[in-house]
Amino acid sequence: MKKLIFSSITIILFSLSVFAQDIAPYIKVGETTNSMQQTSEAVINALQNNSFTILGKYNPENKNNLQVIVFTSTDLKNTVVKVSDRGALGAAFKVGLVEKDGKITISYTNPDYFLRAYMQNNYVTFKSVFQKFSADVKTALATLGNEFKPFGGTIAANKIKKYHYKIMMPYFTDPVELNEYSSFEEGLKIIENNLKNHKSNTVLVYKVIYPKEKVAVFGIGLQSKEDGESYFLPKIGEENIAAMPYEIILQGKTVTMLHGKYRLALSWPELSMGTFMKIMSTPGDIEDTLEAVCK
Structure with a gap:
């Protein structure tokens, strides 16, 4: 009986350790x-x-x-x-x-x-x-x-899906709506044309398009020297460079982006509040840039 109890406790502890894995x-x-x-x-x-x-x-x-x-x-x-x-x-x-x-x-x-x-x-x-x-x-x-x-x-591991940086900060489920179109095809055309013309100092890095599902993802380089990658990456750490480029996603008629206060924090979870404050304007700057790409 003692062996059975001991085995059960061991299994439970092992399961909890896996569940709580960082x-x-x-x-x-x-x-x-x-x-x-x-x-x-x-x-x-x-x-x-x-x-x-x-x-x-x-x-x-x-x-x-x-x-x-x-x-x-x-x-x-x-x-x-x-x-x-x-x-x-x-x-x-x-x-x-x-x-x-x-x-x-x-x-x-x-x-x-x-x-x-x-x-x-x-x-x-x-x-x-x-x-x-x-x-x-x-x-x-x-x-x-x-x-x-x-x-x-x-x-x-069990907290990643509900991650947010601090209290009152956005979650994955709080995206920023950038624009709404009359159709998926119209949105796709506008976004592709704007990226082709490097609107708002942007560059298209990649795209993944699902015509049947009417979904498209664009990875966009932010090339403005004043408020783009050159501004915020040196401050928060270039070691995490694989976090870039920033994405927008068109689903049906609506195009959204992950909120900067979520997307940057998720990609740089070690950020101190002091460092985060140094790029306080960045989430808004990214939103403005990507919103322009979508119009």
Whole structure:
């Protein structure tokens, strides 16, 4: 009887420890002394050789020592769109390259972290797909390093879906509406045309379009030197560069973005309130820029 009780307690404690596991937003793969071009090509080849699709790449802040490579997989792309409340935001994952002191650090956005945030209660429903995606990414990038060290702060796994930075701050479920159109097709045309013309100092990094579902996601570089990436990234930390670019999502007739006070905090959970205050205007600046892109 005592053995049975002891075994039951052990199982419960193990279950609680897994449930309360802390998860970081980024995974460091390793470092290399190769050039940025060589490293970028190696990352792209590693991903493509493992059946991933490259969606785009760019240099945040227009800095040659920073690069982001955006990718997806067919299974992930086709799964996340089944989640009607902005699930398609989870279609794109990123590798970040940061060159400093003659070395390039390779990292990527952690699927276990961001998919829990973006899928909300639906994460469990498609957990097997997401876990396979995560494992496949690690396998693909293992040719470039062997550290696979989590970094960038942590949030308890069971709290990620309800994450917000502080009391009265927005959640995932508090998006910002940027515009409403007469149809999905009209919205798509306006947004694509504005991005083509680099309206409001923006650049299109990637897009994922689901014509049947009438859903489209755009990853947008914010190139204004006054209030874009050049302004806020050095203040909050370029190590987390894989957080970029910023996204908007068109669903049906409505285009929205994640609130800056949520999106930035989720991507930089280690931010102190003091540092956050240094970019107090940034959430509003991003909203203004992306709203202009949508009109």
